[in-house]
Amino acid sequence: MKKILIGVIAASSLAFASSSLVQEAKNAGLKPIPQSQSELLKLIDNPKNPITKVKVKLGEKLYFDPRLSKSGLISCNTCHNLSEGGDDGVSAAIGHKWRKNPHHLNSPTVYNAVFFEKQFWDGRAADLEEQAQGPIQAAPEMAATPEHVVKTVTSIPQYVKCFKKAYGDDVKITFKLVADTIASFERTLVTPSRYDAFLNGHKNALTKAEKEGLKTFIQVGCVSCHNGIALGGGMSPFNIAAKYKYDNVGDFKGDKNGMVKVPTLRNITQTAPYFHNGEIWSLKDAVKEMARVQLGKKLSEKQADSIVTFLKALDGKKPHMMTPMLPASTEKTPKPLN
């Protein structure tokens, strides 16, 4: 009887501790990916480019299609590899003709990018639709012209058929529409994790150590930048250009205020190397370095370990995707140019 009673007290005090931690997390600006599919759909949708099943399926094909690039060799998936962490695992992106990103910028993950307030490291794109137009055209990335993209897509009857199915028979396939369609697919790349289950009320979804890590994460102040659903995705309140100089940061200057976008921490175990310049390979080092640079704090080993333990719980469940089978080129399809 005594034993049971202790059990009950322990369980209820843990429950109390958990629900107060959930409250603390929410007060600090952390938000879960909603459990309800309809609520999630509302969050990820774009009224100006509404998600439909047909668009997502088509967007997926386009996302994986290297023929959208000038060389015929680089697709969105090359640098934002969905089999990896939604990125490429190298410090600075490498694109057309093996050119490194001239600003020495690291490819950010596309997973959960729908939750970012802005897109690109300097936040210059408002949403994924606008973002998707960038890398396709950028000379050191896919290096294509809008004309190349439209010619390629319209030269492939199966693509034309899909566009008609998605947008109606009188669709005019433009570069913008191709980018919009890719963005529709990207909007669905959401990876709910045990952390979300915890914030959604499943008290045992996180281990004790992970809960402690979350507490440390909040109390140290990581949440001042890493908040919202993405645990990041807004412009940093700190001036990165002033505060965070590395030798090989390149000529990247952040936005007009010298601010850089805060990367998401979701699936962070899969997206090394870290920071906008991909300088740090160890997650623990990255945690310590950010505390030092951004918060002016020297973390103890225990604190850093605790935060890392929490961060690992952000590994999410990726959508099940079939390897897309792309429609064949025709004789009208533009030839790759190397």
Next chain:
Amino acid sequence: MKKILIGVIAASSLAFASSSLVQEAKNAGLKPIPQSQSELLKLIDNPKNPITKVKVKLGEKLYFDPRLSKSGLISCNTCHNLSEGGDDGVSAAIGHKWRKNPHHLNSPTVYNAVFFEKQFWDGRAADLEEQAQGPIQAAPEMAATPEHVVKTVTSIPQYVKCFKKAYGDDVKITFKLVADTIASFERTLVTPSRYDAFLNGHKNALTKAEKEGLKTFIQVGCVSCHNGIALGGGMSPFNIAAKYKYDNVGDFKGDKNGMVKVPTLRNITQTAPYFHNGEIWSLKDAVKEMARVQLGKKLSEKQADSIVTFLKALDGKKPHMMTPMLPASTEKTPKPLN
């Protein structure tokens, strides 16, 4: 009654024609992908590296893993893209640091490569196991050392676990074993088509025009090289180096007899550009050119069109594959080198 009778006669004479065409095709050395799964498994299996479900699943991950390459950016799937025709759609393969294949060789498709008698354009590898070791190490392809590959795989606990599951707890993960595992996956990349259904006795699997195309294909003599299950895959009986010189053929000389491997015609609509040097983009042009160079025949437009009509029926059903999700790197994983 008369009408019905004519119908019966027409149908039975078509059936007769079809079955004699099947016989003609088989006499000419053409063989279908067997319909029976057990028969197929026997054909694609390698007794020295027996196919198991676990090996195939692991091999698939490794096939898609760019971390096996020196740069961390190139996987087997980069040049043998399973979303496309199992190849890359460019004339000459482009690999590490954007180096073109020094012999100006076109990436052959991996689909149905299990049916090839030999691997590589000069036939220097006996099977897929031996072949898979090549491009991973080749300087203008994945440019990795065997040590890099072994270090990478063994640094990732989930891979080690998969290898144990596939080969037993005392497995020694070697470069050869990684290549063997990839080959096990590749052996399953088989694409049965309507043509196979026809040769397997489904008389209506091909249209009348396709059957006529098959007849032309046989009678013109294409079968002298394009035979067997792969409609290719053996060494050409014709001396390509002597007979088929293009300006940009590079320094490729074929095998020791100047022979080049005959490419498969399966999924040929998806594997332009054609020939070992990727010189010809139009399927019809390729057909005419081969007839001219290899058979000394000038095809009429009708003959060429008829053959192309048949070749289109070789488009097969690709295996359904999930986009593989790769296990995360660890701090022990070798860093990419660009």
